[in-house]
Amino acid sequence: DAGVIQSPRHEVTEMGQEVTLRCKPISGHDYLFWYRQTMMRGLELLIYFNNNVPIDDSGMPEDRFSAKMPNASFSTLKIQPSEPRDSAVYFCASSLGGGWQGTTEAFFGQGTRLTVV
């Protein structure tokens, strides 16, 4: 398997524009996570899905952020409108199972570095 694939790797956009980040999880994984990495907060969980259903989006900073998972092999994180303070590295991760099924580690993509100017 190619691992978790994120696109684009880098994104530079102007303030006010819409930004869409994309993620393809590892095939067969039933959990998908979106994280944001900042110096102050480290890896901050934004939202996670189980079997394509959003379970907890309490980490999404504002209504400007939204995430979807239309099928088991694709997820998007959208920021509209974008602001300079959204500049960060955004990671997608996926994992298999949980709870009684046994816990496995989360596998991360290479991240998308977002710069909003």
Place this chain on the structure above:
Amino acid sequence: DQQVKQNSPSLSVQEGRISILNCDYTNSMFDYFLWYKKYPAEGPTFLISISSIKDKNEDGRFTVFLNKSAKHLSLHIVPSQPGDSAVYFCAASAYGNQFYFGTGTSLTVIP
């Protein structure tokens, strides 16, 4: 509120010596703990984990210790190598759902 804390942003160690990275957590429901390693421009990669039913797990040069009463875990790297220089994240999970991460510790191993 940060449920997983890494209070040392950076650590420098001589090659061959032991590196000890520390992590504290606040949620007593956490039952699974992980360490990740991250190189620049790459995603974090899984290093080692420990279940709450254990107090130690070893994998080669890497050992993780868990002290549930103190809500503290540590990662020991012996002997440290220059290739170990990276940012190390501690993470915790309750029932294998969400993974909560700390802010990371940047380790530099000096040749």
